[in-house]
Amino acid sequence: MSYIKPKFRHPRLPTNKLGFTVADYDGAISTLCAGCGHDSISAAIRNACFQSAIPPHRIAKVSGIGCSSKMPTYFLGKSHGFNSVHGRMPSVATGASLANRDLTYIGVSGDGDTASIGMGQFIHLIRRNVNMTYIVANNGCYGLTKGQDSATADLGSVAKGGAVNPFDGIDLAALALLQGASFVARSFSGDKGQLEPLIRAAMAHKGFAFIDVVSPCVTFNNHVGSTKSYAETREHLDAMPLDFVPMREEITTQYAEGTTQAVTLHDGSAIHLKKADATYKANDRRAAMDVVQQAHADGRILTGLLYLDPDSQDLNQNLNLATRPLNELGKDELCPGSKVLKSINEGLR
Template identity: 60%
Template sequence: MQAEKYPRKTAATMSYINKPKFKHPQMQTNDIGLTRRDYEGTLTTLCGGCGHDSISAAIIQAAAEMSLEPHRVAKISGIGCSSKIPSYFLSKAHGFNSVHGRMPSVATGANIANKELYYVGVSGDGDSASIGLGQFCHIVRRRINMLYIVANNGTYGLTKGQLSATADLGSRTKSGEESQFDNIDMATLAIELGASFVARSFSGDKKQLIPLLQAGLSHKGFAFIDVISPCVTFNNTDFSTHGYKNTWENHIALSEVDFVPMREEITTSYAAGKEKEITLHDGSAIHLHKTGNDYDPTDKENAMHHINAHKKQGKIATGLLYINQSTADLHELQDTVDRPLNSLGDQELCPGSKALNDINNTFR
């Protein structure tokens, strides 16, 4: 049989194939008639087994369950493996893949122009803890209402596995180089700089990650989630503190988190004293089930203490680390008009010389 006679291709074929459109026949649709599959993006081009793919999958699941309208979401990222993630979820959302370490600037600008969108910034340890550390500090300080995710693998995967600034002291690269510096802990940094929602999670643990993403999206103010997301190719060895094995063995949830969307009546009940409920501004709620250590995520000093105490023992404290709902976001502090600035017309933005004179008169 001649190969050219084959109608389409030979039996052996290159993949990746496109992900088949067939889905589970009983797949649920959410309140706006979409299934989880409708929140997918393009097929990933990251290495198989990359933690970042699990983060995309968790965002897809979180958004579908919350019935987010994809066109009301803006995805913004910088450079790096992490910053490719926005391609792989919510293909119907807005997106901006910006310059290395400059995602915060673009997110700030976008948020100022249109405060009505859900902003999801995705960055990595290189993008946010090295080249973009300054930008990171300032977006936290400016209290932009957004969800900022760092996909943290402790290595520069895209440049083949050098140590990053979040690599723990003593952790080694695949080629054996040992980290001689203390790591930058993004979570304590965010708490320090005034973030009003700080969490840490693990890409492998969606049961924890999904409710945290949902809470972060619902939180009004700057929400930060540091997600340990192993680099399967360059930093998944037994002597890395960011690999699957170490993270599975050493991540300790300070409390178990459930997210209850606002439309749902809260029906689950737990034994008294075992649970804490935090109602968010949009009416949804976080339920925290205590896991033994009496953890209070509203106490800043306590949060810093727990994170550091766990770290000293080689453990990673995860879950909702800190929340403060009384902090105003940038728009409140700046007292901007109720309508998004990008919806204002020429008349409102340029009210004419009389209005200018009136303003000037107030300074005289």
């Protein structure tokens, strides 16, 4: 059986600013379970890159291990990609970003890959503010190993076999806020109207952009009693709609007075956030943490842009590194000679 998509496409598919069709951002045919929320995330990433007119070859996809980490195969087949070992994607993303800041980095992970074996590396990725978009496909279980509860499974959630989870789940969005992430959002794989502009905004953000996406596992975690099933998520969803407006487009978005907040990013693009609470401010970290915790206490799943620091400095800026990719630097630039090295050493005394 072949998993390669046929090359035939309708001759009049719409094109973006670069002349690419959405088919130019496709990957291989998915081998995930039919109805898996992860496939909706893959489609949202593909559509976001198409709409933002990012050349596929200027995108680098990185992932770890798990159902979620298979996803990069299913979108952006003409981009760079690296599938790392379990929980170690942050190291690869950090190294790649430092070596070539000109690429757009998209990390795809899961609740096991991030909240268990990869937790330590995830925390340091946040504190270093690596310039990338980090998406967690969060289904609350280990889909590759028969559906055991993951570290993000909610207290009291019932597994498919009937066992009740006795532990509090790790809230990755709250953790990202606490550790100082400069862009934090949460969404639902079944809400592409919210997820796609969130991804576009995350890719335009300068610094670490984190999106926690509730993505139901149709095989092991989509039954009565699961807190991450399609039915349970839709019933408790508290969504904050938003629009992403690139710098090159005229801003025509309109909301009723007093219900929206506009945040301008480094490149001049803007995010228009329709707030669930008229007092909510997306650039107030403490307020965002309070809102997330209150939503959790109320049994609601708050989605949308939770926090954004429009003035963040990414890792390359903080370390004052070379602006050009390392593979473009010549011998004289990489090895300036003993006199330059001596002056550097003297400056460090």
